[in-house]
Amino acid sequence: MLIQLHPDVMRGDDIGLKSDWWSDARFAQQQFTGANPTTITQASTEWIRAFKDAAAKQGYSSASDTIAAAGSKSLFVQDCSYFRAAVGAGDADVLISRTPGADDRYECASVTLFELNPDGKLHPLAIVIDWKGSMEKSVVIFNKRLQPHDPFYAEPTEAEKNDWPWRYAKTCAQTSDWIRHEMAIHLVHTHLVEEVIIVAANRSFPSDHPVFRLLEPHWFRTLSLNAAARDTLVPDIIIDLVGISNTQAMSFINYAFTTFDFCGKYIPNDLVSHLLEFFTILGHVSGVTRSNWTTFPSNPTKSLTLPNRCCLRWQC
Ligand SMILES: [Fe+2]
Numbered sequence: 448m449l450i451q452l453h454p455d456v457m458r459g460d461d462i463g464l465k466s467d468w469w470s471d472a473r474f475a476q477q478q479f480t481g482a483n484p485t486t487i488t489q490a491s492t493e494w495i496r497a498f499k500d501a502a503a504k505q506g507y508s509s510a511s512d513t514i515a516a517a518g519s520k521s522l523f524v525q526d527c528s529y530f531r532a533a534v535g536a537g538d539a540d541v542l543i544s545r546t547p548g549a550d551d552r553y554e555c556a557s558v559t560l561f562e563l564n565p566d567g568k569l570h571p572l573a574i575v576i577d578w579k580g581s582m583e584k585s586v587v588i589f590n591k592r593l594q595p596h597d598p599f600y601a602e603p604t605e606a607e608k609n610d611w612p613w614r615y616a617k618t619c620a621q622t623s624d625w626i627r628h629e630m631a632i633h634l635v636h637t638h639l640v641e642e643v644i645i646v647a648a649n650r651s652f653p654s655d656h657p658v659f660r661l662l663e664p665h666w667f668r669t670l671s672l673n674a675a676a677r678d679t680l681v682p683d684i685i686i687d688l689v690g691i692s693n694t695q696a697m698s699f700i701n702y703a704f705t706t707f708d709f710c711g712k713y714i715p716n717d718l719v720s721h722l723l724e725f726f727t728i729l730g731h732v733s734g735v736t737r738s739n740w741t742t743f744p745s746n747p748t749k750s751l752t753l754p755n756r757c758c759l760r761w762q763c
Pocket of ligand 1: 638
């Protein structure tokens with residue numbers, strides 16, 4: 448009903464109403480600009496080597512060759528391999544939630560490899576469905592389609608639609624990304640970290656201080672929302688949805704809080720450390736040059752207006 452009445456909070460259809468919602472193109476778009484666009488990062492040499500070796504081991508030489516040809520600057524990952532460490536589970540442990548009277552729920556720690564093509568098309572190449580400490584102990588599924596559609600949103604083929612192992616892998620990746628988004632990025636990295644800032648700012652600044660006045664509008668209802676999250680949302684709703692035990696869920700939340708890199712999350716630092724090459728290539732496509740992105744963090748009083756009308760401003 449909500450979808451029918453309000454197709455989108457901005458414009459366009461809800462993703463579930465797209466006829467090709469299951470396609471690689473939609474999957475890639477969702478991972479970059481969907482619910483949780485903050486976790487896609489440049490692939491490390493270790494991940495690139497691991498995926499390339501896994502492809503070779505499976506006899507999928509064209510995938511191995513594609514990864515080798517792409518090079519480190521064009522390969523990106525969404526890396527949830529830390530999940531078992533975050534919840535205190537061993538490599539061989541199954542991540543599961545067992546509640547009397549309810550179906551068992553499972554969680555997985557996926558790692559997704561993407562290639563950013565020179566024309567700006569992001570394409571998923573491979574997915575570790577549940578990282579268990581090494582590629583040898585984990586299941587890695589490679590995409591049979593190593594290149595994206597041309598054009599990007601052309602109607603995908605029946606072969607892509609019926610590639611069930613690959614669609615299962617994408618489901619695993621989105622399941623991992625959901626718990627990471629809701630419990631780490633959204634709950635902890637925004638709401639709970641913000642609470643620390645609110646308390647510290649109230650203790651440190653008079654209410655008419657420019658910094659206080661700049662920050663205060665961002666705190667509208669945050670403390671009361673956080674209190675409700677602690678009292679109800681996490682213990683009565685989130686815990687009953689996730690595929691890990693109550694103790695593991697609390698450990699997951701604590702891990703997100705204790706490993707939060709405050710300075711690394713400054714917007715310029717975050718953009719540069721994770722996505723500079725991404726924006727370099729997108730900039731090549733859309734007209735923004737690399738110099739914009741390298742200049743941006745060293746000149747934080749400047750604002751950068753992107754051709755798609757997205758304006759990033761870092762001023763105070
Ligand atoms: Fe929120």
